Amino acid sequence: MSTHNVTISINGTPVSANVPARLLLVHFIRENAGQTGTHCGCDTTSCGACTVQINGTPVKSCTVLTVQADGAELTTVEGLANKDGSLHALQEGFTSCHGLHCGFCTPGMLMTSAALIKENPDPTEDEIRWGISGNLCRCTGYNNIVKSVQYAAAKLRGVDPSTVVDVPSLRK
Amino acid sequence: MTETPINGLGSSMKRKEDVRFIQGKGRYIEDINIPGQIWMDIVRSPYAHAKIKNIDTTAAAKIPGVLGFITGKDLDKYGLAWMPTLMSDKQMVLPIDTVKYQAQEVVAVLATDRYSAADGVAAVVVDYEPLPVVVDPFKALLPGATKVRDDKESNHIWHWETGDREATDAIIKTAHTVVREKIYIPRIHVASIETCGCVAQWDSINKHLTMYMTTQAPHVIRTVIALVTGHLGLSEENIRVVSPDIGGGFGGKVPVYPGYVIAIAASVLLGKPVKWIEDRSENLQADSFARDYHMDAELAADKDGRITALRIKTIADHGYTDASANPSKYPAGMFSVCTGSYDYATAFTEADAAYTNKPPGGVAYRCSFRVTEAVHAIERMVDIMAHERGEDPADFRFRNFIKKEQFPYKSALGWEFDSGDYHKALRLAMDMIGYEDLRKEQLEKRARGELMGIGISSFTEIVGAGPSKDFDILGIKMFDSAEIRIHPTGKAIARFGTKSQGQGHETTYAQIIAQELGIPAEHIKIEEGDTDTAPYGLGTYASRSTPTAGAAAAMSARKIREKARKIAAHLLEAAEEDLVWDTNKFYVKGTPGKSKTIQELAFAAYTNYPQGMEAGLENSFYYDPPNLTFPFGSYICVVDIDRGTGKVAIRRFVAIDDCGTRINPMIIEGQVHGGLTMGFAPAMMEQMQYDENGNLYGGTLMDYLVPTAVESPRWEVGETTTPSPHHPIGAKGVGESPTVGAPPAFxxxxxxxxxxxxxxxxDIPMTPDKVWGLLKKHGAALEE
Known part of the structure; x- marks a missing residue:
């Protein structure tokens, strides 16, 4: 098995290692870089728990070889919060709208949704549902994940989220 | 500074556990790494039934990184090749000579890392001699059928029956109307997004085992490990089971899977921590399955449309071992709740369980005790009866519902339904969805040849197992526990015998204690899952946490409050009986200004307590429920069917749930959404099918269709609130109600x-091809 030197920026910190050619990116992130927020749920690109952003594009890291990401800028859930340390609008949305139960799919959902609302700041419900359809959640039934994304999109547009989504935690 | 709100019962406070989950700081099994750990991977059988003629590890042993192998013969030397199931059957850890289902564990490979372990698995050569396969439970029970288990006389596992056979037969024989239907609930899989896994760490110096594992019932697992390995010197005080954050359970993380036991054996034999994480295909092919229930149901009614009797005969396919997790006295779980929400005095049900060449079946899918099957049967039969009589299914239900004033109600099969108001829930659901208008629309559409349907399910759940007189698993009574310690500054830690897998216990348990003691939920830390620190409990499944451990939380807090009363009496120089509790303080009757808050009393418990009193403010409570709880609800579904494709579009779905007193409405709503989706999934999409050779069709997420956000319906939820009369706070449990209640509505x-x-x-799942086939058969399919 050939090995290769790679340097990959993870949430702004370069991580260098000599890795086997077959090492999956999700394992590099979790084991070489020690960032365990990115989860592995199916290792077959089905569930999306391993979604990270490579140069801003959401990608399922269980089906990417580490060497393919050499030189790339990766963002994982650990790098989602705002620069000042405050939570990203999506993190706030998921908590406010109860968009998570067990939390296992959440990092992937957050990274997919972050790219979605960056590209489409005011998505319709259908656009959100299709946008996250590569990420499986077994606990929530998705209704509140959709609301979480609507919450975040509204907040980032400067709209009061409670005027856009109806969830118990926001009811006055 | 604003005061921290108490956030007791009824507050939709945000979940405390979310803080770590949304920032990638959850700690799941795969996140646990012990220095020096090695990896385990497993060779699995491609055959559903075969003799193992030879296992050749020569080539695998030469692979760099591969450290060793464990086979059934290796385990047999230590008496570990077989282990008991929770139903007092037995299952293989690793086979000595034959495999009984496809994907069964055959050889464990130990290696320095996961990739080398996988290389080793690929290089192990196993020589099999295929044997005849039994996949159909009806054929399995025929005389002369191929035997699945060499240690049993036949494939018949057990017969179970309850009710009055003769009286039921007599009524059905002479009834005005009898409807009969064969209903099959297929095999399905929980497919939690996190698979199962463990890290087993054996310390040979101290003879101590730490077992990190994905389990919903860590305490029982510790006892099982002690019982299974006691002869090898493992002793329960030296076994610590830690269940970290769990990425979804739904009952799939209750059983003891072979991989866990092999990992323990490997850690002992190799002297290193051993990590094993299933991949998705292993999870879908070999971990326990649910349902697989073949029911033959008959419902009788008199000429006025009153139900008079129910009879159900069932064949249950349990796979090659009975590895479900039912209470000992109930091999068919709580199936006898099948009389439903209706008032009639006579019923009989019987079940026969069969061995087949499949992995364990009938275990769990967000309902462990066969309640889904029971509800499906009665809610289908009631609908068939209403249609047969030519009347509206809602009217038929209203006529037959148990009335509010009849509770507590003794059901025909012996349960005491604690409380309910079924009329109110169905009426509310009908109002929310606009039932009468929908019926008009349906008639108009039908006249135009369009197919629109309205389906009701008015279910009664049965949860909170259970009272010690009837409920145990392996002899251990099904209580659950809470231990609360109040710190000097008035903050608290509370530990429980249950284990959340996403239900939000860290929040809801804190809210229960906050309600009882007035300490803000924010200031109450909740811990579960570490058997070294938490009090013993039976775990989280079957919607039992709130009914049992939630009750223990309230009872334990009340004991603490009583001690606080004594301290308050001392500090306020008043008689205990003159003190009145209000939210978070005791005050002297008639003098509200003379009071002590719980925080002041907590401080005094460590600094200024009465002479002769023990210091401190803590309590542990083991709650033995006096009865089960009976959540209920009414669901209404509206569908439109495409006559060209057979596709069923879910237009609307209204769900009214009554789970008694509501702790956190936001979490309840979330549980209902999730549960409904796990009712929708098997109704419309999911099924685990086998071919005649026992090959599984659904071993990947490409083949086993878990709903995405696109297919999942938009849920409209509402509630009624009928508190349980016997639960300390009136709560009933809610996690599984929607999974149980939804399928028959579809x-x-x-x-x-x-x-x-x-x-x-x-029969479910109602896939487009199946629906189209029916349309075609009945001359209603549109074809080009």
């Missing part, structure tokens, strides 16, 4: 759309 809607064509029943 089926009833689809059949309702096609009844006039002559369609009486359709």
């Amino acid at each position: 089926v009833n809607a689809v059949v309702d759309a096609m009844w006039h064509l002559g369609v009486r029943h359709i």
